[in-house]
Amino acid sequence: MSLPFSPHRICAPSLLLGSLLLPCLGAATVHAAEVADSLSTIVVTGTRSEKTLDETPVPTEVVDAKEIARTQARTLKDALENVPGLQLTEIHGKSGFTVAMQGMTSDQVLVLIDGLPISASTGSSIDVSQYLLTEVDHIEVVKGASSAQYGSSAMGGVINVITRRIAPGLSASATADAGSYGAQNVHSPFGSAHGNLRVSGGNAQWRASVAADVLDNKGFAVNPDAWSRQGDAIRREQYSGRLEWLPTSAGHFWVDASTYRETDVQRYEYFAPPTYVPQRKTEDITRNRLTYGGQWRFDSGVKARLTGLAEDYDSRSQEYSNQVGTASRASTLRTEHVSLQFDLPAWKRQLWQFGGDLHRERLKQNANGISELIGSAERTSQELFAQNDIIFNDTWEMVLGLRGQEDSDFGTHFAPKIGLRANLPTAGGWRSVLRANFGQGYRVPNLKERYYLFDHSALGYVVLGNPNLKPEASNSFQFGGTTTWNERLTLNANLFYNQVRDLIQTDMENFTVVNGIAAYTYRNVARARTKGLETGFKWQASPALAWTGAYTFTDAKDRDTGQELTRRPRNIVRVGLDWQMLPATELSLRARLQSSELAASASPERSPGWSTLDFVINQKLGRDVTAFFGVKNLTNRQRDFSNANDFGPVAGRFVYLGARISLDAAR
Template sequence: MCFPATALGLSTAICLATLPSVALGSTGEQAAVTGLDTLVVTGTRTPRPVLDTPVRTEVVSREEMARTHARSLGDALENVPGIQLREIHGKPGESVSLQGLGGNQVLVLVDGLPVSASTGSTVDVTQLALTEVEHVEIVKGATSAQHGSAAMGGVINVITRDVQPGLSGMVQGDLGTYGDQNPSGRSVDAARRRGSARMDAGTDALRLRVAADRRETDGVDPDTSSWGQPADAVDRDQIDARAEWHPSPAGRFYLHGSRFQEDSESRYLRQLPGQQIRQRGVEDVRRDRVTAGGRWGWDNGAGIQINGMTERFRSDTLKHAGGTSFDDRRAKLDQDHVTLQADLPPVDNHFLQVGGDLRRETLSQTKDGISELEGTGGVSRGSDELYVQDDIFLGSTVELLLGLRFQDDSDFGSHTAGKANLRWHALRTADWHGTLRLGWGQGYRVPDLKERHYRFDHSQLGYVVLGNPDLEPEASDSYQLGWSMDWRQQAWFEVNLFHNRLRNLIQVDSGNATIRGDGVQEFRYANVDRAITQGVETVANVRVSPTLELNTGYTFTDTEDRESGRELTRQPRHQGRFGINWQTSDRIDVNLRARYQSSEQVDSEHDDSRSPGWTTVDVGMNLRATPRLHLFGGVDNVFDTQRDFGDPDDFRPVTGAFAYLGARYEFGGAH
């Protein structure tokens, strides 16, 4: 196979073995059946066409995000088969679950560098804007040997766009209404608004981008006559600036800075003996992030790259009631990360890669000026990690990828995790292409500082979650078996079996809550002795005609706590996705996205505590008014599927039907 120079970021191609040139693969919920050669990097840490990568990788393309009018990373992921977006209880956001593992076991990256846990111990994927995003890569199953701790359940890697020379960019805006659930009480009201802009400028060697995104929502209120409001009012701002230097085709360097700001307000009734008190909570979140790095390649196929990140995350919360303020809580989470990787020259069909990661993080939290972290002023941890990967090409159709990572954690000592992946192009004819993938990976995840020390105070909702400093690291063995088929790039089918054996899985111990004097329940994180998640994922895409494309996916997930014999909480057994793309004319296209999720266990101690299943349907339309002006609109959740807010075990969607209109104008060169 010959890797093109652009694929590996080198100045010349690298030929390892002779492989077919057709590159196909799953592209998330919307697979572009005629263009499945997207270069992906998450599974192997080197760019590879999505079908040729030995690690199963799903992609959400820029075209799919524009077609469905996605506003955040959460929107981009909601139509990917097998991904479950969970509402973060008590917060205006969502986390991601993959193959039966929750958000704290899924690693979220931006250009290969981690994002700090923004809410609780998980990343809120609704906070990440898409203004600069080229595509999103999803790898399911344990990848700790490749990406280190926190990648036990899988990796979501957001890939940003390259800065373009010349002058180009776009401006975009949209607004929408929740109808009679607008907090203003007016059915026709812009209860949710968004504006974004991006501009690229520069020469072939020096380039600069600035981008900005603002999203506002007034929340959702089914009963505007009451004080409480089930969906919070939230304003989110993100500003980015990126500079790139391309001294030659052999190398490139970059500096990227961003600031994210979130201001939210929640309203609720606090039940006290003999009375109800109106309370209001406000939270101010800020994330300042700077990344820098570069790569360089040589004619013999060798290459080196270094990337670094420093991130400062702040969360300040304050409660109000009866004209007074209380519970002034301030949290600070700082994270620094440096990664170095060397690609050695190919030798005898081997492509060897070695690298290392240095990670440091600190956490502090105060309430009314007094530390809440086990009587200390702050906690910190560090991790030094080394990894090696050997990509072996066995003839023209078989590839074996072997990896090993050594991790030395300041709090939990050393650990070694391995991985092995096999890709076999088993069928190649003029019409049919079939690929078999086998994968095994050891998962290993150190409990983060928030799980061990942080205090998640949701007392206004009747509970508090306390960190547990005695937590042990989680570990797993993940097995993947997949088969994909393509017919003339007009039809695509994929089936993947997975089996994850988990040890010391970290969950909130709902069976051992204590009741405070004010009636608030206190929970702690705890290790589950053993657990299993297993199932099957299927994806199918068919181009019926040049103007009509259908896609669908189904996921079955079976989970079990091996100690109690019960299923794990918040893990639906059945999920389905269905989509239609219909280009009705040269200027108009219509799309439909449907999502189904079966019921899920809510409380591990009570079998009858289940959240109902649900189905939602979104419809959207895009109109190319001119080559540069695009008008769009749609209705999300057409049939108004919504939870019963009086049932604490109901986790169906918070928001009902939402109608919106928008426009995007592009200028300059390629868009």
């Protein structure tokens, strides 16, 4: 869905009011900041150039810093929970979540940090739980095919995390909080503890920042005295440092280094008749990321921007049965990326843009010292793109884009896109914008889908890569509009239609069984399509009270068989409220509802629908300190772990308390 304001502010003042609003329009995802402020937000993802949110021809949604702070989001997964239409799905057999949109899969959604890719935790999909938010300024979400701007893996949409720039002077911030799963805590009064620290400063030419963020989750269990844990014990640590040089007003150069550490412990049981045998799996993950870049505006008005990335993602896991080691696995993914972009000055009401990307990935994996890959898992690509933003007049604007991609294994492909924006006449305080977009998506099979042996023998299955897969391709159509009344009420709607050729899915129907282990592989679905409607609203009912809502309907089918595609709920609803109860006290509520979804193509079984309600109270204690208290999943809706087809929330009710301090010497 495309909201011209930060789209993640879902709240409900009470279960009664929430239940009354759900059937009407659905869900909410913004905050109580004034609409005028949100409309002036600068975004870059849709066109790779700076535009206000109201003026971009490409529908874009924003999770801003106020929303992140208001909802006390700790990870990228938390920050995306309230974005209209986004579906967060647990990674099967791992402790993490992926994100999908508009009926497309998580493999078809490109996740970026400052415009540069981030490594996939499984060699394909990004685990959005593995990025902590201390250095994040805001998040931009663009739905639909964006290949003309971002290349392979962007056919379903783009999520671009924008990190904080460093202001001159000295500033510091810190957060500490802890929470409990109640009776499901595992031998600890706290289920989770979290803390972060950021210090930044500098002068007109040199600036630097350092940050640390630690999230320690002890896990949880329906029966804490039993061996099995439904919630894994996970410790996440992220440390970063950034240096910026601004030699003149025309230039800006930077280098950013970060490291991420994760320790994950899973505990479950395997049934070996007549007893259940205790199983344990540990995984240690390291992600070292180095990014660099610079931009310069020449006297001619041409702006050049060069950015680069080198990232290593390493995973080491060990499996135990009855405390005896049974298997060890080591995986390393190396990602290198360089991007060069030129923005030309305005010429006859046209804004030209040219650029190119070089990309390389290498995957290595072994189990017990033996390679688990089919062939050499490496991919390189060279890509060129061009865009022309034509501003015909104060009413009409059109963006034309074309991207050429040369892939090491799949040859050359061209992907065009076109976007049209129209300002409708204003009257009686109303202001309206229409947007229409078409883009061709293209995605080559990732390294996991082609080469990986995803071994979960302990759980009774393995997934084998298929080196004969074809690239996916799509035609994506978006049409919608936004209307605003007196900067107090904003309504929007967006229709989407995606035609997909050679959609890659796990083949759940054709599999073999060897020694009791089911072996699945990937296949291309010849033709598939997703279509639907995204709607949303924001109402500033009073200076102290804001309502938001969003509803997304999705219909996804295999066009050859007519069968519904799996793991795509037809209805997703979000509702939100932000209420400034007192000058120093703010209450925020976020409600989410998701309908049932088909569990597997070979079975009519469906995962039941579910809903959750979160609330948080932020209390200012003077100018620099904010205390907060919140409850996630207040109604305690938790999946039935005995039902393999229940994909509802993993964690039950979680209660937390904490404080944040922000110091700015320039104030």
